[in-house]
Amino acid sequence: MSSDDKAQAVSGGDMEGKDKGGGAGPVILSFIIGLAASLVLGWVIFPQLLYSQKQQPIDFNHKLHMAEVGEDCSYCHYFREDGSFSGIPDLYSCMECHSELMGDSEEEVRLYENYVAEEREIPWLVYARQPDCVFFSHAAHVIMGEMDCVTCHGHHGETESLRPYEYNVISGYSRDIWGKSIAGLSNDPAKRSKMDVCAHCHALEGVGVPTQNVENPVESLFKETVNMIWPTTVTPTRGTSVQTHRDGCFVCHK
Ligand code: HEC
Numbered sequence: 001m002s003s004d005d006k007a008q009a010v011s012g013g014d015m016e017g018k019d020k021g022g023g024a025g026p027v028i029l030s031f032i033i034g035l036a037a038s039l040v041l042g043w044v045i046f047p048q049l050l051y052s053q054k055q056q057p058i059d060f061n062h063k064l065h066m067a068e069v070g071e072d073c074s075y076c077h078y079f080r081e082d083g084s085f086s087g088i089p090d091l092y093s094c095m096e097c098h099s100e101l102m103g104d105s106e107e108e109v110r111l112y113e114n115y116v117a118e119e120r121e122i123p124w125l126v127y128a129r130q131p132d133c134v135f136f137s138h139a140a141h142v143i144m145g146e147m148d149c150v151t152c153h154g155h156h157g158e159t160e161s162l163r164p165y166e167y168n169v170i171s172g173y174s175r176d177i178w179g180k181s182i183a184g185l186s187n188d189p190a191k192r193s194k195m196d197v198c199a200h201c202h203a204l205e206g207v208g209v210p211t212q213n214v215e216n217p218v219e220s221l222f223k224e225t226v227n228m229i230w231p232t233t234v235t236p237t238r239g240t241s242v243q244t245h246r247d248g249c250f251v252c253h254k
């Protein structure tokens, strides 16, 4: 090859390169548009289709009532003699104060006319409600485990107004199980309370299994990836669930 030929080949290559560059623009652009569209679809549109909302029957104000009862939460949420949890107070408890109208707020009038006067229980929607197959005991956590309500419910006890109840239109489950974040990587039970979140805390606390070396999902995903590329550089991760344990399922399932 003469040096002239080479120069031609190089410049020819360059020309080709330029042509490709001209073609890559739209490709990259449509990739970006496609990516943005699928992110919007997955993070915004999909959750909107998947979840529907209901309003609570009465907009209950925890803050106002805490000031009124001047006590702790156990004025309304207490443990019975047999250790069972009273849950949400019944209408009778409300009537200790609301047997007659006290103020003229719209919500109180609604409470009086629809429920007190009719002696009808208020059909509250429970944000934390688990599916029927799950066994959960407040006594085990609050009395034995000495846990605070905030650990699992966030600051619900300090709210002035009730957020809408959101539920999955396919399974009918409350949104609090999957949580607000679609990525679902949090192990904070106040943000989501899926099986792996319950199991994560149980593994940390050694409930049902001996305490394990537990990691958060991002950490274990990272370590597993590193392990796949360079085996034995990091210690293999131990699962956060108790699923490998015999009979482990029946800690939480009936
Ligand atoms: C210890 C007494 C007491 C108990 C028990 C009680 N309330 Fe109240 N509640 C009050 C007082 C006092 C007010 C303020 C009345 C006012 O000025 O409107 C109030 C106000 C309300 C209002 C109107 C709030 C607003 O934002 O305007 C609603 C609704 C209500 N209560 C629902 C309930 C329900 C439901 C229960 C039962 C779970 C209950 N209350 C139990 C004392 C009580």
Ligand code: HEC
Binding pocket: 060, 062, 065, 066, 069, 072, 073, 074, 075, 076, 077, 088, 089, 124, 125, 126, 127, 128, 129, 149, 150, 153, 156, 157, 158, 162
């Ligand atoms: C005057 C009665 C009363 C008192 C006192 C009270 N609550 Fe409640 N609580 C209710 C009623 C009524 C509901 C049902 C409506 C709702 O979801 O807020 C409820 C529901 C709840 C729920 C259920 C949320 C879910 O998943 O559906 C939690 C958690 C809760 N209360 C926490 C607390 C905490 C923490 C305190 C103390 C800081 C407290 N409550 C004090 C009446 C009370």
Ligand code: HEC
Binding pocket: 073, 077, 086, 087, 088, 126, 128, 129, 130, 131, 136, 138, 141, 142, 147, 148, 149, 150, 151, 152, 153, 189, 193
């Ligand atoms: C370890 C997590 C955890 C802790 C701590 C906890 N809860 Fe719950 N709570 C739950 C779960 C899970 C449910 C749903 C239970 C079900 O579906 O059977 C629930 C349900 C409820 C309900 C709805 C009630 C019902 O009818 O069963 C109320 C009210 C409530 N919790 C109040 C409280 C209060 C008040 C405290 C603090 C004294 C507390 N919780 C502490 C996890 C927790």
Ligand code: HEC
Binding pocket: 130, 134, 135, 136, 137, 140, 141, 144, 145, 151, 152, 189, 193, 194, 197, 198, 199, 201, 202, 205, 207, 208, 251, 252
């Ligand atoms: C933040 C930590 C934590 C979370 C979250 C948690 N648990 Fe627990 N759980 C405990 C601890 C600690 C105990 C043991 C309490 C004791 O006996 O001292 C326990 C005990 C239990 C028990 C009784 C087990 C036995 O052998 O007596 C059941 C059932 C249970 N948990 C179910 C659940 C379910 C279902 C969830 C999720 C909805 C959940 N737990 C979420 C910490 C947690």
Ligand code: HEC
Binding pocket: 130, 131, 133, 134, 177, 193, 194, 195, 196, 198, 199, 202, 242, 243, 244, 248, 249, 250, 251, 252, 253
């Ligand atoms: C630490 C408590 C805990 C343990 C242990 C546990 N689960 Fe679960 N499981 C849950 C909770 C809470 C749910 C509901 C929330 C969800 O779907 O993640 C659930 C949901 C499920 C569901 C879906 C049911 C439905 O109606 O949506 C299946 C299937 C299941 N568990 C199987 C198992 C099996 C199999 C094991 C044992 C290998 C096991 N679980 C151990 C807490 C637990």
